[in-house]
Amino acid sequence: MSARGSVSFVLHAHLPFVRHPEHERFLEEDWLFEAITECYLPLLMTFEDLLQRGVRFRLNLVLTPTLLSMLSDPLLQGRYRRHLEGLIELADREVRRTRGDPCLQPLARMYRDRFRGAWDRYQACGGDLIGSFAELERQGCLEILTSAATHAFLPLLSPWPEAVRAQLRCAVRTHRRLLGRSPRAIWLPECGMYQDLDRLLGEQGLTTTVIDAHGLLHATPRPLLGVFAPAITPAGLVLFARDLESSRQVWSAREGYPGHPDYRDFYRDIGWDLPLNMVGPWIQPTGERKATGIKYHRITGPTPHKELYQPALASRRAALHAAHFVSERREQVNTLAPHLGGRDALIVAPFDAELFGHWWHEGPLFLAEVLRLLDLAPDLESASFASFLRASPPLQVVTPYLSSWGQHGYCGVWLDPSNEWIYNHLHHATERMIKLARAHPDEKGWTRRALDQCAREVLLAQSSDFPFMMKMGTTVDYAVRRVREHLEAAHELAQQIESGRIRRRALASLERRHNLFPDIDYRDFA
Amino acid sequence: MDKFENKKLSELLELAREWGLSGYSKLKKTELIRLLTRKVSQLAVKSPRKASPAAPASKKVSPKTNPARPTSSKVAERKAAARKTAAAHHKAAAVGKRLPEAYQDGRMTLLTRDPFWLYCYWDLTDEQQEKLWSGDNPSLRLVEDTGAGAPAREVKRIPLARGARSWYIQVDAADRPYRAELGHSGPGGEFLPLAASNLSNRAPATVASSGGVEFVLPGKAQKTAAAAAAASSVEATREQADRMFVLSAGARRGFAGSGEALSELAERLQRGLASEQLHSGAQAQPPAQEQADYWLVVDAELIVYGATVPGSRVTIRNMPVEVDGSGRFWARLALPDGTLNVPIHGRSPDGRFERQARIEARRATEPPR
Structure with missing residues (x-):
């Protein structure tokens, strides 16, 4: 009998809160729409299909509070329907345009069928994707994790435990409101851990999290089972740690599966390739081009030359890669077995959910096949954190310190000459919010509304996404604009609260625009 | 603005509400369309929100960098264009119009x-x-x-x-x-x-001691007999911890043939440094007091790091360096102007195998003017 092991996938689904009612079409709102069509719906349908086929599988899914807020927002739901209708219309036109072309036509049909399938599934649940994922959790297939309310990178907020607490309380409340149960496990934004965070998490009933490999390996004392067993902090937080080897197989530029020539190319898109008169209405109103989601080519090779996509070839490759992934895990488990003192190995594999379907078109296929093979294997199984802990394995007590899963493993991505300027403003606003919350222990009416909105603005300004974009050089102007917008709003609201003169119309307008967390409580900052 | 013409009055009212307009509730459809059109044109003037030219690349990229995709030259161009606008905006970003530059709160x-x-x-x-x-x-x-x-x-x-x-x-x-x-x-x-x-938060760059091992059962505060028994099934030794460290870093089949695993181990577990991005003058000497009010000094150093089989002998620039229990080593070198050649040499513990590498670093400093 060979050694036994568990594979625990974590899919991290997150988008920053992007909602602009003041513009009818807003480029950055496409992030959500693309992710729903290409990632969240395909993953949902993949899991439902597995369940129907009787495959026993378990995995972890993170739905961050900002993503939950957007998925449940009627304005964005309406816009998403219009967006998808537009895509279906574009695909219909493509089917007509490619009539008589035996190579392109099947691809055009594939997109049309896919978009229609997405439409049907979306309509079937009345746009309530969250409810559908919650149902999978009730079936025991998924464990849904929360994250900090606006995905704040917590190590850089650590001097203000009140602010960290506010992020966590608001997250737990949002999760409970939209998913119907209190979360037990949390995805720390960017896996950002620091030494006192376990206590703050415990206060909110959050008892499980994931950190990067070095976060556990550098803990005190050294973990005797490496990253292949969870550990526990003195305050009772269970730490799962990322396995670098399985991560690398999917992420790595050199060895990663998604770069295979058979897979669909992400960058060639008819939004860039076709004449303006054919895609005009589907790109920017200004005439500037953008991706539509219809992509006819495969990666082919490292040169700009791209050949047409062949779905059968790609599915076969995904199945081969899935088989390879599972056999590699088996080999890994066998190598580890002699050193684990008779315990089963645990392999934790966290990924951005958007990799599956958005970046890597065949990702959901790959995942489905991996989960199916793990179910068939006598020696391996898929696990969620909760299902793994149900067997009550003994856990080594360790104290973890600072770590993240960002480049170089610490805070350098979010604290760097490109974005360091935000921290004085951010920390000032945070500290002021804490003071306001203490000075107003129980407000009602307009002052309460102003305090709540001020809390929303401070939380939004803390999103890790904005310094990340500044560092990566992508959509920097948008990130800068957003941080400033929220800081300015918080600044003005704080002035109004302190002076006792609330500008009601402006406040009401702000409440309509930045409308997430309807049940926010500014006293979370006290 | 025929996009408004095709809408129902109720939809237009909804839009006006969403956009935060006021005084629209009693308007007729044509007046409402005029109001909305005006709002659109105002927005267009006030915030000429340039669509990022880097549409595919502008999607929130994972911190793990997006997976291996060959990028066409077109994509590279778009990215370059995005960087340009990014740089221009970064300059303008430092101080908000309505945000104070400083708060002077001590x-x-x-x-x-x-x-x-x-x-x-x-x-x-x-x-x-x-x-x-x-x-x-x-x-x-x-x-x-x-x-x-x-x-x-x-x-x-x-x-x-x-x-x-x-x-x-x-x-x-x-x-x-x-x-x-x-x-x-x-x-x-x-x-x-x-x-x-x-x-400050604590961030050790090296592994801790392996002493003080304790196991508990989740959800139970105290050690239990079962937990203690489980703990004893794994040896609480430094060797065990070392072995698991190496295995956790992905060096499953021993060290041979996993070059990328090793560099990743070194990068993620040993160093958390991107010194080229930092403008700290913390090491620099201040100029004499009588110089101008404003001054600037710059300097640079080179940090070389890596990993190998534990017990190996490694030299950097012919100087032996310490290889720790997990096989990791590093050295910090002065980096004067000019070209610095850094040969790295490793010899296996039994002396049977040797590997060599070389890093060439060129420094050209333009002194402050």
Whole structure:
């Protein structure tokens, strides 16, 4: 009998809160729409299909509070329907345009069928994707994790435990409101851990999290089972740690599966390739081009030359890669077995959910096949954190310190000459919010509304996404604009609260625009 | 604006509400369309929101970098265009129109960036600034917090240029809590603090000891007999911890043939440093007092790191370096102007195998003008 092991996938689904009612079409709102069509719906349908086929599988899914807020927002739901209708219309036109072309036509049909399938599934649940994922959790297939309310990178907020607490309380409340149960496990934004965070998490009933490999390996004392067993902090937080080897197989530029020539190319898109008169209405109103989601080519090779996509070839490759992934895990488990003192190995594999379907078109296929093979294997199984802990394995007590899963493993991505300027403003606003919350222990009416909105603005300004974009050089102007917008709003609201003169119309307008967390409580900052 | 013409009155009202307009509820459809059209054109003038030319690349990219995709030259062009606009906006971004440039609330904050760099910024009151800059040797002092009651140990004192508001501070290891203080020298040369920061987060860059092992069952506070038994099934030895460290780093089949695993191990587990991005002058000497009010000094160093089979003998520039229990090594070298050749040589513990590598670094400094 060979050694036994568990594979625990974590899919991290997150988008920053992007909602602009003041513009009818807003480029950055496409992030959500693309992710729903290409990632969240395909993953949902993949899991439902597995369940129907009787495959026993378990995995972890993170739905961050900002993503939950957007998925449940009627304005964005309406816009998403219009967006998808537009895509279906574009695909219909493509089917007509490619009539008589035996190579392109099947691809055009594939997109049309896919978009229609997405439409049907979306309509079937009345746009309530969250409810559908919650149902999978009730079936025991998924464990849904929360994250900090606006995905704040917590190590850089650590001097203000009140602010960290506010992020966590608001997250737990949002999760409970939209998913119907209190979360037990949390995805720390960017896996950002620091030494006192376990206590703050415990206060909110959050008892499980994931950190990067070095976060556990550098803990005190050294973990005797490496990253292949969870550990526990003195305050009772269970730490799962990322396995670098399985991560690398999917992420790595050199060895990663998604770069295979058979897979669909992400960058060639008819939004860039076709004449303006054919895609005009589907790109920017200004005439500037953008991706539509219809992509006819495969990666082919490292040169700009791209050949047409062949779905059968790609599915076969995904199945081969899935088989390879599972056999590699088996080999890994066998190598580890002699050193684990008779315990089963645990392999934790966290990924951005958007990799599956958005970046890597065949990702959901790959995942489905991996989960199916793990179910068939006598020696391996898929696990969620909760299902793994149900067997009550003994856990080594360790104290973890600072770590993240960002480049170089610490805070350098979010604290760097490109974005360091935000921290004085951010920390000032945070500290002021804490003071306001203490000075107003129980407000009602307009002052309460102003305090709540001020809390929303401070939380939004803390999103890790904005310094990340500044560092990566992508959509920097948008990130800068957003941080400033929220800081300015918080600044003005704080002035109004302190002076006792609330500008009601402006406040009401702000409440309509930045409308997430309807049940926010500014006293979370006290 | 025929896009409005095709809409129902109720939809237009909804739009007006969403856009935060006022006084629209009693308008007729044509008037409402005029109002909305005006709003659109205002927005177009007020915020010419340029669509990012990097549409595919502008999607939130994962911190793990997006997976291997060959990029066409077109994509590279788009990315370059995006960077250009990004740079232009970064300059304009530093100070908001309605955000004060500073708050002067006397706050001083110390953040741990990675195991070797702390970042400190401060926003002093007028009074603090006056005292600091008129005092002798205004400086930033880093102290190690040694626990309640014990006197803090001074780690370093960094002379400050007038007007400095932040500093990257290099430390040997951020594995203990530090506090930063701003102040100046007193008559006897003693440090007179004017402001103090929070304590920094701890970030060890090396593994801890393997002593003090304890196992518990989840959800149960105390050790139980079962847990203790389970703990004893794994040897609580340094060798066990070393082995698991290496296996956790992905070096499953021993070290041979997993080059990428090793460099990743070295990068993720050993160093948390991107020194080329840091503009700290923490190591630099201040110029003499009589020089101009404003001054600038720059310097650079080279850090070479890697990993190999534990027990190997490694030299960097023919100088033996220490290889730790997990096979990791590093060295910090001076990097003068010109080309620096850094040969690295490793020999297996049994002396049977040898590997060589070489790094060539070129430095060209344009001195401050």
